[in-house]
Amino acid sequence: MKTNFPSLDGLDLLASAVIILDARGGIVYANAAAENLLESSFKVLSQQKLSELFLNGTELSALFSQAIEHQFADKRLDLVLERANREPLQVHTIVTPLDNPDMPVLLELRENVQQLKLDREERMFDQSQANKELIRNLAHEIKNPLGGIRGAAQLLELELPERHLKELREYTQVIIKEADRLQTLVDRLLAPHRHPHIVGDVNIHEVCERVRSLIMAEFPQGLTIKRDYDLSIPEFRGDKEQLIQALLNIVHNAAQALVDRIRAGDGELILRTRVSRQVTLSKVRYRLALDLHIIDNGPGIPPDIQERIFYPLVSGREGGSGLGLTLAQTFVHQHMGVIECESRPGCTDFRILIPLP
Structure with missing residues (x-):
């Protein structure tokens, strides 16, 4: 980054975006992460006012004026970044006054992952x-x-x-x-x-073991199912049969995706349980949540259907009904939980989050 402030060049090593403004609100410094986030070079950014880049830039202008007058030590603000031909990006911003008349305000910007x-x-x-x-x-x-x-x-x-x-x-x-x-x-x-929602005390590891035994009976050779359990996870109220069916649908899909690796003898599935803390699910904050992962070393979900895998009748496998994941999602939602998925060749990770007492 070429600037008139060589002492700032070390900020280029930071992963978070850092921008420094002059007394008029102009950009006098932007590190490499800021250029990436704002999708613009420092040369272009230096010709603009930062507030003009955001849909709610007037809120940033108001904070900038307060920062110039040192009315606070730092303040946080959620901004919406305009992007050409793409959806706006939620950005969390920290505004900090500096004791330097040439560079009176520093901003740190991060993608608002939570939002x-x-x-x-x-x-x-x-x-x-x-x-x-x-x-x-x-x-x-x-x-x-x-x-x-x-x-x-x-x-x-x-x-x-x-x-x-x-x-x-x-x-x-x-x-x-x-x-x-x-x-x-x-x-x-x-x-x-x-079927009615039959509520009782559920031990998630009993659910995992039931599903594991069913899959191992169907694929006795060439498939390894590893257990990585946190045995401190408490029981919770839920429908055990629904959760068995939801987990079975996901694990069975994973095993079928591993058919080539199973033939080669190196198919692998991991059932991992953990506790997540301070989790927000469907806009409700929970102190604790079950964090269950089903991980396989298969070819991954085709990119063209990754965003639609929970839709009914969408299947990445020839002859598949496209209902397994839809039903799994329905059963998990009935437990106030969510299913997420990340997939790339060699690793597909389905994550189930369910509130715990």
Whole structure:
């Protein structure tokens, strides 16, 4: 960074964005992190007023005036950064007065990760609610005519002439079997809405062990499931069967994604439990939360569906129904929790957060 203040060059080593303003609010210094955050070079930034870069820049101007007069030691402010052809970025800012007439105000800027997380959770929750209504309505619309189609095929089979019964029965059986397959699909769609939420004391490690035993029975060779448990996690009130099904859906998907590694004998899954403190879930702050990770060393989720993996009927696997993760998300939401996912080739990490007492 070329500036008239060589003593500041060490600030380029910081990961957080640092900007220094002159008495008129102009930018006289910006470190490399600030250039990256604001997506502009210092040469360009030095021709602008910082407040002009933000949608709520008037709030920053007011704080700048107070800082010039040393009315506070430091103050914090959430700003909204304008970005060309992209969504605005939430930025948390700390404003600090300096005892230097040439550089009277220093600002430290960071992406507001918490706000971004809250916004993402809110979008996911709204989408989940819309998905549930869509699924429920769609399933009921399919269910009624489906029964009629199956019944008509059965009646038709009874009316078939004896001499053509063998060859024509093949067609009626196709109709009946496909109707049954669709009925099974509809039942899965309606499952979360049919069964009552049975609340009892849940030990999350009993849930993990149940799922682990089921998966190991299906994949006895080539797959290792490692346990990394925090045994101090307390029991909590919840529906044990729903949580088993939610975890089983995620772990089963992971195991199926590992099919090539399982054949090679190096498929690996990790079940990790921890306690997170001071967690915000759906705009509610909780002192403690279960932090459960399901990690696999598979190929990762295709980038084009990573943002849609919890939508119904979206699957990254040929022949997949696209309902497993949707149902898992529904069951976790019923426990006031959330599911998050980070994926790259070689590591996919599903994270379940559920409030603890």
